[in-house]
Structures are given as C-alpha cells and as structure tokens.
Amino acid sequence: MAAISRDDVAHLAKLARIEMLPEELDHLATELGQILGAVARVQEVATSNIAPTSHPLSMSNVFRDDVVKPSLTNEEALSGAPAKVDDRFKVPQILGEE
Amino acid sequence: MTLDYQAATEKYEPTLGLEVHVELNTNSKMFCSCATEFGAEPNTQTCPVCLGLPGALPVVNGKAIESTILIGLALNCSIAPYSRFARKNYFYPDMPKNFQTSQYDEPICVDGYLDVEITTEEGTKVFRVEIERVHMEEDTGKSLHVGGSTGRIHGAEYSLLDYNRAGIPLVEIVTKIIPGTGKYAPQVARAYVTQLRDILRSLGVSDVKMEQGSLRCDANVSLAPIGSGKLGTRSETKNVNSLRSVERALTGEIERQANRLEAGERIIQETRHFLEESGLTRPGRSKEQAEDYRYFPEPDLVPVTPDAKWIEELRAKLPENPADRRKRLQAEWGVPDSEMGSLVNAELVDVVEETIKLGAEPTRARTWWLGEISRVANEREVAPTSLISTRSVAEIISLITSGELTDKLARQVVEGVINGEGSPKDVIEKRGLKVVSDGSALMAAIEAAISAQPDTAERVRGGNIPAAGALIGAVMKATGGAADAAKVRELLLKHLGQG
Numbered sequence: 314m315a316a317i318s319r320d321d322v323a324h325l326a327k328l329a330r331i332e333m334l335p336e337e338l339d340h341l342a343t344e345l346g347q348i349l350g351a352v353a354r355v356q357e358v359a360t361s362n363i364a365p366t367s368h369p370l371s372m373s374n375v376f377r378d379d380v381v382k383p384s385l386t387n388e389e390a391l392s393g394a395p396a397k398v399d400d401r402f403k404v405p406q407i408l409g410e411e
Numbered sequence: 412m413t414l415d416y417q418a419a420t421e422k423y424e425p426t427l428g429l430e431v432h433v434e435l436n437t438n439s440k441m442f443c444s445c446a447t448e449f450g451a452e453p454n455t456q457t458c459p460v461c462l463g464l465p466g467a468l469p470v471v472n473g474k475a476i477e478s479t480i481l482i483g484l485a486l487n488c489s490i491a492p493y494s495r496f497a498r499k500n501y502f503y504p505d506m507p508k509n510f511q512t513s514q515y516d517e518p519i520c521v522d523g524y525l526d527v528e529i530t531t532e533e534g535t536k537v538f539r540v541e542i543e544r545v546h547m548e549e550d551t552g553k554s555l556h557v558g559g560s561t562g563r564i565h566g567a568e569y570s571l572l573d574y575n576r577a578g579i580p581l582v583e584i585v586t587k588i589i590p591g592t593g594k595y596a597p598q599v600a601r602a603y604v605t606q607l608r609d610i611l612r613s614l615g616v617s618d619v620k621m622e623q624g625s626l627r628c629d630a631n632v633s634l635a636p637i638g639s640g641k642l643g644t645r646s647e648t649k650n651v652n653s654l655r656s657v658e659r660a661l662t663g664e665i666e667r668q669a670n671r672l673e674a675g676e677r678i679i680q681e682t683r684h685f686l687e688e689s690g691l692t693r694p695g696r697s698k699e700q701a702e703d704y705r706y707f708p709e710p711d712l713v714p715v716t717p718d719a720k721w722i723e724e725l726r727a728k729l730p731e732n733p734a735d736r737r738k739r740l741q742a743e744w745g746v747p748d749s750e751m752g753s754l755v756n757a758e759l760v761d762v763v764e765e766t767i768k769l770g771a772e773p774t775r776a777r778t779w780w781l782g783e784i785s786r787v788a789n790e791r792e793v794a795p796t797s798l799i800s801t802r803s804v805a806e807i808i809s810l811i812t813s814g815e816l817t818d819k820l821a822r823q824v825v826e827g828v829i830n831g832e833g834s835p836k837d838v839i840e841k842r843g844l845k846v847v848s849d850g851s852a853l854m855a856a857i858e859a860a861i862s863a864q865p866d867t868a869e870r871v872r873g874g875n876i877p878a879a880g881a882l883i884g885a886v887m888k889a890t891g892g893a894a895d896a897a898k899v900r901e902l903l904l905k906h907l908g909q910g
Contacts, residue, residue, distance in 0.1 A: 367708030376473030
C-alpha cells in the first residue's frame, strides 16, 4: 500500500506552486494515498511477460519532414497572454532578492 | 595565504565533467513546423505546439533524429535500438508547457569517447574523454529580466519572454567524469569543446556558434587532495560562451575551490555563472534535485527505434574526422603547425583545399586566403568566403603562376572582384591590368631610372649587384607594379653590362 505523507504533499505543492492550507495538506495526504492505492492494484495484473508502455498504440519512428510551415503572427501568439510588453509575454517576478 | 593556480593543482586533483548543448541547424523546430531562424522578431516563430496550448500535439522532426545519430556515431557511441522522450517538469517560464521534452533514462546514444590532444611543455598529450550519453531535447525561450539594479533574475520586477527559440532541437552531449588531467584540466576541457565543435561542424548538423549560443558548455569540476582517491563536491559553471572562457572559467573555479578547502570550508554543490569580464564565477540558483523534475515518459510521442540498416547508412555518410583530416592536409601541404593553426582558427581549411583542387598552387592558395582576403574580410567584419569564390581565387593564382599577373596586380584583381566588378577576367580587362613584359616599354622605364640615379647605376656597373634593387624598385614604381620584376632585373643588369 503506497503511503504519502503530509510532507510529501507539501513538497509537491511547493514544486507545483500551489498554496495550501494546513488542513488541505492533511486531507490530500489521505486522499492521494487512497488514489495511489487504487492505482497500485494495476500491479496485481502486470506480469513479467507484459512490457511497460508509455503509449496506447504500439508504434515507433513517427517522424515529420524538416519543412517549415507558417507560424502564428505575433498578435495571435500573444492574444491569450494576460500581460505583454514589447511583443513579449510579461510574467511576474520569477525569483526574489538573494 | 591564498593558493594560486599552480599551487592549487600541486595539492589538489581536479576531476572534470562537461555538458555541451548544441542547437541543431534544422529548418524547423523539434516537435513542430515553426522556423528556427536566429534573430527574428520576438514571438513570430511560435505555434500552439511550442506555446504549449491545450490539445496541441508534437511530432518529431526526423532530420533532428538523423543528426543526433550522426553525432553519436562520430563520437564512437552505441546507438540505442529503443529510446524514448520524457517530460522534465519544472516551473520556470522559459518553457510555456511547464515541462521540457527531453530524454531521461533512455537516450538515443550511449557510451562513446573522444580522444583529445593538447600541446604542453612536456610535448603532445592525448586524453581519452569518455562520453556517457548524447540525448535529444528542445531549447527554451529567451527571458529578459526587467527592473532591479543588475538586469539579473534576482530582484527583477518582471520578466519578458520570447518563445522563438523554444522548441529548437537541442542535443546534449554529456561526458563521464574525466579524471587524471591534473593541472591540464582547463586545457583538456577547452580542447574537448574545440574538437567537438570541429566534429559537429564537419557533420554539418549545427552552426556551432558559441557567441550566438548554438553551442554552449557547462563545466563541472571538483577537487580532492592528490592521492586521496576520493571525489570532491562539484560545482557546475554555466554561461561559458567562448572556447577561451571554458579554460578561464575552470582555471578560476579550481583556484576558488582550492582556497575554500584550504580555509577548511565546504564546497557547495551549486550552479555558478561565469563572468566574462573578471574571469570569475558567481553563485546561481541552487539546483533542484533530479527527482524534483518528476521525469516521466512523454505520452504524446512514440519511441524512436532506429534499425541497423538506417544506422549503417548514416555511418557510411560520416565525413573524415576533422583532426585526422587536418593532419593529412598539413602533411600534404607541408606547412608548419603555426600556419595550420592560423588556417584552422580562421576556418579556411576547407576553402584552401577547394582552391587547390581547382588548380591553384598550394602555397599561394594559403597565402591569399590568409593574407589579402582575410584582411579585407576582417575590415568588413564578414566571412572571407562571402567576399570571393574559390573559383575566382584559383583563377587569379593561375594567372600569377603563369606570369600574366604580378602579386601587386593580382591584389587589384582581388579588390575588383570583391567590389563586384565581375570575374577576374572582367576586372583585368576593365582596369587594363596586364603585366608589362614588352622589352621596349620596359627599357624606356629602365633608362629613365638610370638617368634619375646615375650614381647607383655607376655602382652596379662597378659590380655592386645588390645596388640594382633601388633601380628595379624605381622601374616597378614607374609602371605601377605592372612590370614583371624578374624581366626588369634581367634587362637592367644586361644594360649595365652585368647580364
């Protein structure tokens, strides 16, 4: 049974930049543990003669020719951006002061 | 007391590790069909795939896979029969997807090597640098940090992103740890990057311009007391943008680490940034642990499984190793190391070889490309090859060899061709550049020179042959360099009774 600790959840929340309340951490630690447990049941059917797969279809070497096609215009590319400056995407401060 | 570099390497043994990122020169990006042109207007080479818009699906650029296999083969790697892409997850706005498509535990090429040659006061030394892996990934966007005092990411008020570069195919070449280089560590690192650059250029897979960032090197180094048999804690220096900087950055970092260890302090495992002006490094952001990237197989891409036939076809396409080729040409041309070095540094080996193949006399081919043509190219800050074709240079040199042009006239022909006045023949015709070897025309100039310098002429008559130089010079000047100097000398000496 996969266990997930409160610290694991806090760490993942930090990596995912999601702010969480202490009670949410407790709640999610329990809930994520149950989800992992449910998914872990797959291991019961996975046997050594079945290769793991990362894609639903067993295909390989799907390539495209190295040919340029038109891109979006600058306006189109930035049309969904919450903020823009000088034809660039504007994002909030990334790191604080050292 | 602080240790200088020599003292540092007498006490501590450096161990290197080098990661080189090379942008491939494909026309389109790695997973979409956007153009890869350098210097385009911001955010004009993007699409739903490289902007990470919902529902967009990537498709691998076959040419990029081919280039990566070629690189692996040139570095004596095994090509994996099965490899996969993986998502490297991280929160940083240089990738709008919040992950970089990379490879994790299943790279395309593994276990190669490159023999690196350096010149030392103890003679030529060869170090085998073992290659751990060559894998495919995609480049990130370019950030511009605005506000704050330094223009750096720390303390910036906000950042601006241009995603033209996001998704350009990037190949990462990682060495195994390189032990036993001792005080030569920085030199070995520089030679490795240089040889690698030459190989990549010969393969034609990248522009390999360090100053434009199409070739970048991260240099890892750790120190341990000599003979301890241990490995110290390493630092990783980024932002190393020239071959010279590779050597400087490592020299500085070895000194810094040695002095910390001397002072009883610990080395922190961290990323450091090279500062071009001072040659020093400063700490960067502390590295997230590998597991924090939460790598997992990319579900939107299928595996790459090159068959033996494809690999052998690519192997058959490999050009001669640049280091071997250089040695072969140097022997064929019979030139000293210094001149060969100049040709290599000026990237003129190929054009000189081609010029010679087109019939030019070898010594002249080298001299013209390295001399006059490079001089004009430097003045105009362009590549010598953009000024004049190898065919024109070969033609001009043939005319010198056959005596139809003097060096001085040839320089005018080269100038004319460079200025767009047409082919060498056109320039010769339009400017009337013909060697004067007609005896009567030369005799007039010779007699004029003798009457202008009667004393000199008298000395030559008296047997002082070297004095004739001044008279020959005067004739050459009078004919604007168009006279055949050997012919002038012959006629002059005969005229003064010394022929």
